[in-house]
Amino acid sequence: MWNQHPEPTGSRWATPTSSEIQQNPGHPPAWRRPSYSAIHRIIENPVYGGAYAYGKTAVAAGYSAGGVSVKIRRKTRNEWLALMPNTHDGYVSWERFEAIRTMVSSNVPTGRHHGAPKHGDALLAGLIRCKRCGRKLTLRYSGMENHIPRYSCSRAWMDNGGAHCIAFGGLRVDDAIEDALLGVVGPGAIAAATAAAEGARERRDQVRDALSRDLEAARYAADRAFRQYDAADPANRLVASELEARWNRALAHAAEVEGKIAMHDAATPAPIADPASLGVLASNLKTVWDAPTTDARLKKRIVRTLVHEVVADIDDAASEIVLIVHWVGGAHSELRLPKRRRGQRNSTSADIIQAVRQLVLIASDDLIAGLLNRNGLKTGNGNRWTRERVTSMRSSYHLPVFKPADDGIEPWLNLSNAAKLLKVAPKTLRLAAEAGEIAAIHPLSDGPWIFARASLITAAAQSIAEGARQNPRYPTGSHPDQQTLFSSTT
Incomplete structure (x- = not known):
């Protein structure tokens, strides 16, 4: 369809008009390079899918200083005069044409569509919406390499100068969505989701069957009312009027049931994929996801396959980001993430800072x-x-550095030195510290015990030492002249 043939008389690419073909019947037609607008018009035309359409445009009269002007406007699809699929052989099937048209419409980022996935690393671009105002969150990248996403609800500010609703960093949010997604597509989750979807489909089929029976009964009642009205004597106006009213009520009831069926069919979720293919995806998704060669657009397509939308809000009281994930199957899940300050993602943990202090x-x-x-x-x-x-x-955190005391009398001692000062075994002192009988600091689970020299001269410390000396089962400590091979910090 898009083969290019050079025009014999020039170097440009052109599509000849009908008049040019009539004037130059010996020259073959030449084709232009395909443009976006031309391809878009082709795949949006029902002829591409083998359908006949009529009445797609309308004439609208306009008035200006120069007089009356006539403009052509395009109608919406439900306003066309005729649309008959499968009337001729199309380039693609009608179902494929509808799928392409839906995909192209979804690529436009609007309030109802997510837009096409782009090269950015943010997983929720076009999927996340503000709970407070209902608008979609905008996305910006920052950092030295412009790779750190940040979601913000700034549409009100951009459109009307209003205040910003919410804003938060996107790295932690994307990590949480990634973990939730990989957990959802696990083999066990796939089996459970398939079973749940099958059960929901059976229940919907039961409702559909009940509505179909109601429609059949309503149509029978309408047909019966019509036969009664048709058999009535026109001269008897009262009887004919009553039968006509019954017929109208029966027709209205049938139309009401048809509307319920249409609403039920429109609300039916898309069918799930083949369970076998989902199982293969679940077993290989983690490997594909973590591969450095995986394109960001592929990850976004995977997310959009499973996630319909994410509604975000900030709990100011708890300082948390609240995410409501709307999955494609109709389920919802809530995620709560602590809201970090700027630059807090790569900062050292507060527990480590306290331990070093x-x-x-x-x-x-x-x-x-x-x-x-x-x-x-x-x-x-x-x-x-x-x-x-x-x-x-x-x-960075203004912590002091360790310096040995000039006089050799350290104000803080480790377990070995503290036990030597009390003349007890290190185990005895450690057990007393664990029992809370003597004040001590233990910053790490597999680390040293720290004792203040002042706490070792208290009455409690002396009673511990005296009790250890009087207990023959536990030695009071090593001989003062005994030397150790290694310096201990515990």
Whole structure:
């Protein structure tokens, strides 16, 4: 259809008119390069799907200073005078034509359509709507590489200068939608969804059968009322008038039932895909999704296959982002995500900051990095800790650095040094600290115990030491002249 043939008399591409063909009957027709508007007109024309259409335009008269002008306007499809599918062989089948027309209409980003998926990384572009005003959220990218999405309801501000409704970062939202989507398409979820869809289809079929029986009864009643009216004597006006009224009521009831059936059919959800193909998708989706070569548009198509729309709001009291996911099958699920401040996504956890604030009392940056790695803790970017990273984190959060006391009397002691000061076994002191009999700090589950020297000279600490000395089952401690092979921090 779009073969290009060079025009013999020139270098441009052109489509000859009928007059040109008549004037130059020996020259073959030449074709232009396809343009978007030309292709759009072709695939929107019912002839492309093998249908006959008539009355698609109307003449509208206009008045201006120059007089009366006539304009041609296009009618909507329900205003056409005639539309008869399958009247001739089309380029595609009528069903395929309707699917293409629906897809093209959905590619236009409007209030009812999501728009075509684009190259951006945001998964919910065109799918997310504001709960407060009902408008779709706009999307913007920021960051050094313009890859960090942010959703905001700014349509009222752009259109009418109104206030912004809500705004939040898109990275955490997209991660939550991704986890929910991968959980939905799991093998077990696919089987459950297929069974639920089959049950819903059976219930809808039962309702459809009941409506069909009602329609059959209504049409029979209307036909019976017509026969009674037709058999009545026209001279008997009262009887004929009553029979005509009954006939009209029967016709109205039949039309009402037909309307119910039409509404029922229009509300019927799209049929689910083949369960076998869904199972294959569920087993391979995680691999495809995480592959670095997977295009963002493919991910968006997968999301739009399963998600109809997402309604977003912000719970200011709880500082949470509330997402209502409307799945294609009709189910709804709610997701609540903590609303982060700007830049908080890659920041260090508050628990790690608190642990480092306590560890600097007895440990250097190098030792703190080893303790954090031993407990499986990562930086805000997911990296292992090093001495340089601990130093940078302390500088960012204004944490002090560990410095040994000049006089050698440390105000804070680890478990070994504290036990040596009390002249008890480290196990005895640790058990007392775990029982709360003596004040101690334990910032990490697999880390050192920290004791203040002031707490070791209290009456409670002395009673612990005295009790340990009087208990023959537990030694009070090692000999003061005994040396250790390794320096312990616990």
